[in-house]
Amino acid sequence: MLNQIIANKILVIPIAAWVVAQALKTIIQALREKRFNPRYLLSPGGMPSAHSSLVCALATTVGIVYGLDSSIFAFGVILAAIVMYDAAGVRQTVDKQSVILNHLLVNFPKTQLEFEQFLQQLVGHTRLQVILGAILGILLAYWWA
Numbered sequence: 001m002l003n004q005i006i007a008n009k010i011l012v013i014p015i016a017a018w019v020v021a022q023a024l025k026t027i028i029q030a031l032r033e034k035r036f037n038p039r040y041l042l043s044p045g046g047m048p049s050a051h052s053s054l055v056c057a058l059a060t061t062v063g064i065v066y067g068l069d070s071s072i073f074a075f076g077v078i079l080a081a082i083v084m085y086d087a088a089g090v091r092q093t094v095d096k097q098s099v100i101l102n103h104l105l106v107n108f109p110k111t112q113l114e115f116e117q118f119l120q121q122l123v124g125h126t127r128l129q130v131i132l133g134a135i136l137g138i139l140l141a142y143w144w145a
Helices: 002-007 009-033 050-066 071-088 090-107 112-116 127-144
Strands: none
Touching: 002 009, 009 050, 009 127, 050 071, 050 127, 071 127
């Protein structure tokens, strides 16, 4: 049974693409901040988009295995488009709002507890992060599948 799961390219390749994107994000942030922060290994947001990498690897692998004219490939492409739109659109807006709210908390704290409870700011992705994540996922799928 474990052999069947490991042999399932449609499951393994997207997960591998997500892992590679998260590792790259962690390395990029470590270089940018000049220190390693393991929080980035599992955090949303950042460069490249692990969400985009995962769904594009999924759609690409499905297209390779089942064909570009298959219904399941169409489903994968639509799912990828929705996830990438969300990552660059809605989640980026939440990211901007959390920056503003954190600024208010810093400058106008009412209690020590409120001061210590900051919102997570690294939530969404820029369009470039989404595009590079998508390219990473597609390239990994083509290389592996």
